[in-house]
Amino acid sequence: xxxxxxxILGWILGTALATGFVVVMGQLxxxxxxxxxxxxxxxxxxxxxxxxxxxxxxTIAGAAGVALSRNILYSAIGLLAALLGAGAxxxxxxxxxxxxxxxxxxxxxxxxxxLFAVMLTNRITEITVSNASLGLxxxxxxxxxxxPVLLAVALVTPWETITPAAAAYTTETIGDGLLTxxxxxxxxxxxxxxxxxxxxxxxxxxxxxxx
Amino acid sequence: MATTPKRPxxxxxxxxxxxxxxxxxxxxxxxxxxxxxxxxxxxxVVEALIRKFAEVDPATWPYTTLVSWGSVVxxxxxxxxxxxxxxxxxxxxxxxxxxxxxxRIGYNRAGAAGFFQWIADAVKLLFKEDLxxxxxxxxxxxxxxxxxxxxxxxxxxALPFGESLIAADLNVGIFYLVSVTALVVVGILLAGWSSxxxxxxxGGMRSAAQVVSYEIPAGLATMVPILMAGTLSMQxxxxxxxxxxxxxxxxxxxxxxxxxxxxxxxxxxxxxxxPFDLPEAESELVAGYLSEYSxxxxxxxxxxxxxxxxxxxxxxxxxxxxxxxxxxxxxxxxAAAKGAGALPAPGWxxxxxxxxxxxxxxxxxxxxxxxxxxWTLPRIRIDQMMTLCWKYLVPVAxxxxxxxxxxxxxxxxxxALSTISGWVMFAGFxxxxxxxxxxxxxxxxxxxxxxDMTNW
Numbered sequence: 318x319x320x321x322x323x324x325i326l327g328w329i330l331g332t333a334l335a336t337g338f339v340v341v342m343g344q345l346x347x348x349x350x351x352x353x354x355x356x357x358x359x360x361x362x363x364x365x366x367x368x369x370x371x372x373x374x375x376t377i378a379g380a381a382g383v384a385l386s387r388n389i390l391y392s393a394i395g396l397l398a399a400l401l402g403a404g405a406x407x408x409x410x411x412x413x414x415x416x417x418x419x420x421x422x423x424x425x426x427x428x429x430x431x432l433f434a435v436m437l438t439n440r441i442t443e444i445t446v447s448n449a450s451l452g453l454x455x456x457x458x459x460x461x462x463x464x465p466v467l468l469a470v471a472l473v474t475p476w477e478t479i480t481p482a483a484a485a486y487t488t489e490t491i492g493d494g495l496l497t498x499x500x501x502x503x504x505x506x507x508x509x510x511x512x513x514x515x516x517x518x519x520x521x522x523x524x525x526x527x528x
Numbered sequence: 529m530a531t532t533p534k535r536p537x538x539x540x541x542x543x544x545x546x547x548x549x550x551x552x553x554x555x556x557x558x559x560x561x562x563x564x565x566x567x568x569x570x571x572x573v574v575e576a577l578i579r580k581f582a583e584v585d586p587a588t589w590p591y592t593t594l595v596s597w598g599s600v601v602x603x604x605x606x607x608x609x610x611x612x613x614x615x616x617x618x619x620x621x622x623x624x625x626x627x628x629x630x631x632r633i634g635y636n637r638a639g640a641a642g643f644f645q646w647i648a649d650a651v652k653l654l655f656k657e658d659l660x661x662x663x664x665x666x667x668x669x670x671x672x673x674x675x676x677x678x679x680x681x682x683x684x685x686a687l688p689f690g691e692s693l694i695a696a697d698l699n700v701g702i703f704y705l706v707s708v709t710a711l712v713v714v715g716i717l718l719a720g721w722s723s724x725x726x727x728x729x730x731g732g733m734r735s736a737a738q739v740v741s742y743e744i745p746a747g748l749a750t751m752v753p754i755l756m757a758g759t760l761s762m763q764x765x766x767x768x769x770x771x772x773x774x775x776x777x778x779x780x781x782x783x784x785x786x787x788x789x790x791x792x793x794x795x796x797x798x799x800x801x802x803p804f805d806l807p808e809a810e811s812e813l814v815a816g817y818l819s820e821y822s823x824x825x826x827x828x829x830x831x832x833x834x835x836x837x838x839x840x841x842x843x844x845x846x847x848x849x850x851x852x853x854x855x856x857x858x859x860x861x862x863a864a865a866k867g868a869g870a871l872p873a874p875g876w877x878x879x880x881x882x883x884x885x886x887x888x889x890x891x892x893x894x895x896x897x898x899x900x901x902x903w904t905l906p907r908i909r910i911d912q913m914m915t916l917c918w919k920y921l922v923p924v925a926x927x928x929x930x931x932x933x934x935x936x937x938x939x940x941x942x943x944a945l946s947t948i949s950g951w952v953m954f955a956g957f958x959x960x961x962x963x964x965x966x967x968x969x970x971x972x973x974x975x976x977x978x979x980d981m982t983n984w
Contacts, residue, residue: 417700417707425710432717433736486699488760
């Protein structure tokens with residue numbers, strides 16, 4: 318009984334907070350931002366633009382799938398869609414190297430390992446497995462805490478539209494950058510990987526006892 | 529019940545003729561279409577074509593975008609068709625070679641030398657029931673083959689066919705090719721899990737472990753030609769090599785010869801080819817991740833598996849074996865043959881066709897080598913597979929990588945080194961090949977047999 322009451326209370330509070338948040342943000346950020354937009358600017362809806370919205374939709378749908386799916390394996394597939402979409406968005410930003418690196422590292426490495434780990438567990442279809450401690454209430458609180466910041470950043474920042482040069486290949490620039498200006502962060506990041514490797518070995522190794 | 533009148537059988541001569549015509553015309557037509565379309569879909573050429581045939585200014589013509597996108601779609605369809613056809617023909621070739629190697633007859637019913645068998649098999653698979661096991665995860669079971677097919681189809685984007693014959697000469701070409709294979713692994717894992725069968729799950733897990741492990745030596749070995757060429761672009765890597773065998777990357781750097789061997793072995797493992805076909809091991813896992821598949825979806829897996837042989841051959845030829853380079857034809861010859869206009873001259877098309885022939889021959893040689901390996905070596909155990917990768921191939925690949933770094937510094941100071949290495953390694957290769965042929969002859973003679981090429 319108390320559980321149900323708590324849930325209902327949580328729902329009501331969450332809804333109220335969400336509504337309030339939408340109203341406040343609408344007053345504070347969205348309306349001024351709409352006003353600030355140049356009015357008569359016509360946007361050419363070319364094939365590329367349509368493609369962009371399709372890919373952005375795929376990314377968001379994938380992300381929603383990760384969060385909402387009841388089957389943890391379907392969540393992994395949602396992650397695949399989200400990561401692929403993000404990689405495709407890099408292509409739109411003319412970041413060719415980054416797009417392919419996204420594909421290799423996240424799909425070829427991270428996602429395959431996630432699938433591997435998921436398949437080794439046997440409680441795949443139980444929804445209670447994932448973060449049962451906080452539930453809806455915690456989620457709503459987190460949403461209210463994070464969403465205004467993100468939305469404000471998205472709306473307040475004066476975004477610049479830069480048309481990338483036709484054939485601006487990024488591979489050489491990235492290589493130069495990693496070995497000159499950003500060498501120290503690069504090497505420190507490799508220390509993190511080394512620590513991870515050592516940790517994995519420590520966890521995985523078995524003591525061999527001499528009988 | 530009325531019996532349908534039996535068609536009089538074709539004369540053997542007519543069967544051979546029809547087989548030859550189809551066997552030459554089908555791939556020939558596809559190669560010709562790839563030749564024309566991959567050169568004609570470049571924006572500048574499209575604009576020039578519009579100016580010539582529609583006699584309008586492409587900048588103001590409303591259908592310019594439509595035509596250029598449409599031509600790309602047609603090229604994509606042709607490349608996919610090529611992948612499917614070459615996959616089928618590889619099946620036929622593999623079955624003929626294996627039959628010869630095992631003293632069997634092999635395919636010999638449909639068409640001369642059973643050449644039409646792959647078409648018959650494909651049609652049969654399309655008509656079979658697409659069974660989905662009752663306990664399977666229906667959605668993932670249906671979706672898994674599409675991942676595999678997508679991973680395969682995407683490789684053709686950056687696969688070179690000739691000097692200017694590539695769908696898209698990506699600046700990150702080889703990096704892209706290495707990374708799209710990831711989708712195949714995802715598909716295989718999903719197939720293994722969604723079938724809800726222990727054999728399939730074992731197969732899927734084995735496959736993922738194998739591919740993820742062998743990606744490391746394959747990637748490191750790929751770094752060797754990338755370092756030597758100084759670019760990730762497939763065409764750039766080919767352009768950095770010479771046309772004669774002693775100018776190929778595989779010979780101009782002693783470490784690259786080793787890297788080629790590592791790369792070849794790792795590619796076999798990534799393609800699930802014997803001796804690394806543990807994921808399908810029919811003697812222990814029924815058919816591994818394929819166990820529960822039938823009909824069309826089963827056909828997709830096989831299409832990808834055999835189509836991958838072409839992809840493997842083309843990548844190996846590009847990275848190490850000089851790609852499409854024609855002896856004595858440098859970039860200035862192409863430029864001269866192309867002429868000043870936006871539309872290339874006829875001589876240029878001839879050169880392109882020749883470069884395509886060179887590339888196809890090299891690819892087929894590597895493809896044939898892969899087939900030989902499959903029917904020569906037995907399947908290895910899973911612990912041997914892991915040992916080979918982590919204890920031998922990975923360290924060796926690291927050594928070749930570091931050696932190449934030093935080698936490039938040396939070559940920059942003393943360019944003659946790479947020429948000398950090219951000659952020495954090529955001479956060594958010729959000697960080893962001759963010794964191998966002699967030993968083979970001696971072995972055949974010792975068994976009281978003789979070399980016989982007539983019984984095809």
